[in-house]
Amino acid sequence: MTEQSKRIAVTGGAGYIGSHTTVELLEAGFEVLIIDSFANAEDDVPDRVAAIVGRGAEVERLDITDGPALGRALAAFKPDAVIHFAGLKAVGEAVAEPLDYYRVNVGGSVTLFREMAETGCNRLVFSSSATVYGDPEQVPIPEGHPLRPTNPYGQSKRMVEQIVEDWGRANPALAAVNLRYFNPAGAHPSARIGEAPQGVPNNLMPYLTQVAVGWREKLSVFGDDYDTPDGTGVRDYIHVVDLAEAHLAALALTAAGPGVHAINVGTGQGYSVLDMVRAFETASGQQIPYVITDRRPGDIATSLADPSLAEQVLKWRARRGLDEMCQDAWAWQRGRNR
Ligand code: UDP
Numbered sequence: 001m002t003e004q005s006k007r008i009a010v011t012g013g014a015g016y017i018g019s020h021t022t023v024e025l026l027e028a029g030f031e032v033l034i035i036d037s038f039a040n041a042e043d044d045v046p047d048r049v050a051a052i053v054g055r056g057a058e059v060e061r062l063d064i065t066d067g068p069a070l071g072r073a074l075a076a077f078k079p080d081a082v083i084h085f086a087g088l089k090a091v092g093e094a095v096a097e098p099l100d101y102y103r104v105n106v107g108g109s110v111t112l113f114r115e116m117a118e119t120g121c122n123r124l125v126f127s128s129s130a131t132v133y134g135d136p137e138q139v140p141i142p143e144g145h146p147l148r149p150t151n152p153y154g155q156s157k158r159m160v161e162q163i164v165e166d167w168g169r170a171n172p173a174l175a176a177v178n179l180r181y182f183n184p185a186g187a188h189p190s191a192r193i194g195e196a197p198q199g200v201p202n203n204l205m206p207y208l209t210q211v212a213v214g215w216r217e218k219l220s221v222f223g224d225d226y227d228t229p230d231g232t233g234v235r236d237y238i239h240v241v242d243l244a245e246a247h248l249a250a251l252a253l254t255a256a257g258p259g260v261h262a263i264n265v266g267t268g269q270g271y272s273v274l275d276m277v278r279a280f281e282t283a284s285g286q287q288i289p290y291v292i293t294d295r296r297p298g299d300i301a302t303s304l305a306d307p308s309l310a311e312q313v314l315k316w317r318a319r320r321g322l323d324e325m326c327q328d329a330w331a332w333q334r335g336r337n338r
Pocket of ligand 1: 183202203204205207219220221222223232233234235273296299303
């Protein structure tokens with residue numbers, strides 16, 4: 001690594017995936033600036049990151065929609081690359097408040113990219129999502145699959161990918177990777193950072209952990225009449241530390257030369273909701289009571305990554321399995337309950 005490529009700004013660096021990626025960056029010797037509004041992150045996350053690594057990141061508390069503040073932070077830090085996580089991420093809320101989602105996710109991204117251009121930063125890794133594919137025509141899903149998101153959250157991710165592509169056409173020096181995440185799960189093995197949703201969790205894994213620890217009575221399994229082996233939804237769960245490592249591989253790709261890439265980040269392995277319940281019961285030693293309820297509107301039967309492009313281009317593949325995801329998620333949740 002050259003001296004010039006060592007400074008990385010991480011928007012949303014105090015969030016779930018951002019904090020795990022910050023740990024990996026610091027451990028690999030990068031200097032990191034966390035840019036976060038802390039709207040959906042706990043204030044002490046940067047301290048906990050520093051406790052894991054033995055060295056911390058710089059922190060700027062600001063909202064990415066605030067162009068002048070963002071511009072000052074980038075001008076002072078002079079990042080060699082930006083990893084952009086900051087954004088809103090609840091699908092149900094996006095359906096109810098689409099304008100907020102477009103303002104923050106699309107508007108905030110454009111503001112960030114303009115300020116990057118202003119400071120001469122041409123390297124970007126963007127936090128996209130497999131929701132850009134919508135209801136898949138084929139699984140596993142290759143990157144060439146049509147992009148037909150079914151809600152404003154997925155649309156906002158697709159739009160930002162498009163903006164990055166157009167920026168790359170206008171600016172041949174741009175080196176960018178749109179990472180399409182499948183279903184992140186688990187926590188750091190230190191149990192110091194993990195997923196901490198506000199209110200009732202929308203996602204399966206944090207809901208499972210909260211039932212296991214006794215915060216919630218039972219899991220609702222959203223439908224058991226899908227066209228899957230046990231009738232419940234199948235997803236490609238990926239350990240958040242594997243996902244964090246994929247960002248370092250993507251950063252290396254942006255250092256290798258210009259171009260805009262879109263790459264799936266998943267394992268290629270699918271698990272049903274009931275598989276997850278059983279795996280979590282084993283990891284936690286707790287019974288998970290559940291009831292079968294109606295399907296959740298907008299859900300699809302199966303979502304699975306074709307991870308072969310990541311292996312070829314990023315030289316990266318997921319190494320951690322389902323048991324590790326469940327054990328690490330459980331250790332994290334138990335630590336919070338003390
Ligand atoms: N799910 C469920 N109960 C919940 C939350 C999720 O049965 O309380 C199911 C959901 O229908 C899907 C899977 O778990 O089949 C993963 O859902 P999640 O919201 O975690 O991710 P996404 O829908 O974005 O893939």
